[in-house]
Amino acid sequence: MRPQAVIFDIGNVLIEWQPERFYDRMIGDERRRAMFAAVDLHGMNDHIDRGGAFAGTVYDTARAYPDWHDEIRMWHDNWIELASPVIDHSLRLLRALRASGVPVFALTNFGTESFDHAVTHYPFLREFDRHYISGHMKVIKPDPEIYRQVETDCGLAPETLLFTDDRADNIASARNRGWQTHLFRGSAGWADVLVAAGLLTPDEAA
Incomplete structure (x- = not known):
């Protein structure tokens, strides 16, 4: 799908x-x-x-x-x-998805104040269509509750969500909810997944 x-x-x-x-x-x-x-x-x-x-x-x-x-x-x-540096290729992928009209969300274990601080140094963190920040949600990955809250808020079926994270336990919890998942081990592999899913062309994902 x-x-x-x-x-x-x-x-x-x-x-x-x-x-x-x-x-x-x-x-x-x-x-x-x-x-x-x-x-x-x-x-x-x-x-x-x-x-x-x-x-x-x-x-x-x-x-x-x-x-x-x-x-x-x-x-x-x-x-x-x-918390540095920026992973430049991942940022390009984020922007390519948004330029293609694909909704892009953040789901992150991040404190409220530390996230606000991060945004002052990394303004691109404002570019997501929706932000799911654990400090505001009062629950952290991989607790299934944080994924349930995402589903409820965005109104999309679990199987229509594609999620990447660098921690296997966070990925396993999302997969158990029915999400499509990718264990992040580098931006090149993530780019390949986005191309295979039909969300970006190879040139867009480069």
């Missing part, structure tokens, strides 16, 4: 999200490994993605772990450096 809308994840699909790489550069691999073993930083970020305060959550965590206080605060204070 030809998809009626295409849904992009953002982190590692449109913008690289590699906190470990940032910390390796800032404090070195050994110290980064020790910090991530001592502090559940990804769990902290999940709380933000569920709607928790961005600065408040990070700074509270920093105070709770004084040995890593300054490093943890970087998660907020240097956030754009954690």
Whole structure:
């Protein structure tokens, strides 16, 4: 079935999200490994993605772990450096779909404040036809509830939605809802899927 809308994840699909790489550069691999073993930083970020305060959550965590206080605060204070750079080919695919009249949505685990901050650096994030931001929805992927909310809001049948995400658990949950899915492993593979679905020509997807 030809998809009626295409849904992009953002982190590692449109913008690289590699906190470990940032910390390796800032404090070195050994110290980064020790910090991530001592502090559940990804769990902290999940709380933000569920709607928790961005600065408040990070700074509270920093105070709770004084040995890593300054490093943890970087998660907020240097956030754009954690979430960069743009994946240029994916952005071209997003714009090619919209230019072809295909509705394009974002479905992303993202805090409300961190998303607003990201938009100031990445204005293209405003270009989606619909935004499904977990911080506003108070639920994160791969919880089936977030996919149900998307279906209810957009009014499209699950089998008409084509979704890409870099995490297998998020893809599996969408597939269980009946969505068409693609596990993102690079923009070239995603481009091939969009061409095969009849949404873009090879030239448009280049």
